[in-house]
Amino acid sequence: MPDNASINVFYDAVCPICRKDRRLFERWAGKHGNWINWCDVTEHQQQLREKGITPEAALRSLHIEKADGTLIEGIDAYRLLMMRIPLFVPIAWLIGLPGIKKALRWYYDRWVRKRLKREGRWSE
DSSP: OOOOSOEEEEEOTTOHHHHHHHHHHHHHHGGGGGGEEEEETTTTHHHHHHTTOOHHHHHHSOEEEOTTSOEEETHHHHHHHHHTSGGGHHHHHHHTSHHHHHHHHHHHHHHHHHHHHHTTOOOO
16 A cells, blocks of 8 residues: 655656656556655756755656655655555565665666766766
8 A cells, every 4th residue: 555645756857758757657656646746856956955956966866755854866766656656566676676776776877877968968
């Protein structure tokens, strides 16, 4: 049973793939999506800065703010989001396994870096 405390999902609304992923998550979540607030990182830069997240870090990784103010980042953020969708609870558990989690983090970081470079939005 998914948690019904509200979460804020900070995502890159400029990215077409990220927008598509959001729509898919919204569809999959169905009524459980009522507790998921989607926040564009560009529009919420100040809020993120106040929480210690630079705009660059927000673009490079998914961030979720739980109802208690706790921030979750990266693969753990995806796991939390998946835990809100009953269909994906087993997948969320699976991707949390140490070897799988590490491999997914490496792949995700590489994919985001390539995407942002291609879009001219990567700075080091």
